[in-house]
Amino acid sequence: MFRRITLFFVALVSTNLAYAAPLVIGYSDWPGWVAWEVGIEKGWFEEVGVDVRFEWFDYVASMDAYAAGQLDAVCMTNGDALVTGASGRRSVMAIINDFSNGNDMIVARPGITDISQLAGRKVGVEVGFVGHLLLLRALEKSGLTEDDVELVNVRTNETPMVLASGEVDAIVAWQPSSSQSLQMSPGATAIYSSSNDPGLIYDTLAISPESLNQYPEEWGKVIEVWYRIVDFINDPATSAAAVEIMAARVGLAPDEYAQFMKGTRFLAKAEAMARYRATEDLGSLGGSTMVADSFNIKYKVYSTPQTVDDYISDVLYR
DSSP, X not given: OHHHHHHHHHHHHHHHHHHHSOEEEEEOSSHHHHTHXXXXXXXXXXXXXXXXXXXXXXXXXXXHHHHTTOOSEEEEEHHHHHHHHHHTOOXXXXXXXXXXXXXXXXXXXXXXXXXXXXTTSEXXXXXXXXXXXXXXXXXHHTTOOGGGSEEEEOOGGGHHHHHHHTSOSEEEEXXXXXXXXXXHSTTOEEEEEXXXXXXXXXXXXXXXXXHHHHOHHHHHHXXXXXXXXXXXXXXXXXXXXXXXXXXXXXXXXXXXXXXXXXXXXXXXXXXXXXXXXXXXSTTSHHHHHHHHHHHHHHTTSOSSOOOGGGGBOOGGGO
């Protein structure tokens, strides 16, 4: 009898400890993810009664931490969710934070003003990541292929220095690296951006299926806070306050950070829900992710096509 009571007590304590443990989310320096800082600073997670811990990373390091099981969720693009799932740990994209609408750029040195002029030239890009996909789309529209340029594999946060050094003729980067590339190379030009392919790059909160299944109520509260954040950002009366909080997180002046907001299309709840509807184009998360899967297979990022539907869930909206 004593043994039974003891085992029951241990099980009860273990269950309570598991429930009490915070949801751990990795986030990094992209406007659609820095935005979480608004909810953190305002105390909105405490208000709704959910225990969340946000951990700040460089982007690739955040995906590595998620793949290693150190995080319950991570902020990443839809294409990179496939890469992480195919090579390590699957996730479910349950929140669409935004889509890139100009912040991802191809920046070329002075004298190059068009994608067609990249033929025979060196382009610095983090191969296999979202910038690579943007570059291929741009080349295709100009009648070129990857074989027409020389790719130089460069970490995104190193692209401003590589372009300024003259090692390459153009780079592909997202904010803040894209703006830094323009600033560090006087006369450089953004010759293509994600605004030319709206919906190609969705930025999401990708949650482990185990955590989502175990704590749906808690994740529902995280969603509630997220759309409160979006409303705060989109409201002209409070947008400046939001930018001030976000700028402080990354150590920039608010007026400088405000420029990054223009290239990020934050999705209010109704629009985000609409983009969960199945389509075959970039107007939906599913359609865009199928494009990313085809890219990943073609360029041998991974070898087995992924089942896109397994990576997307609107369960928290029902």
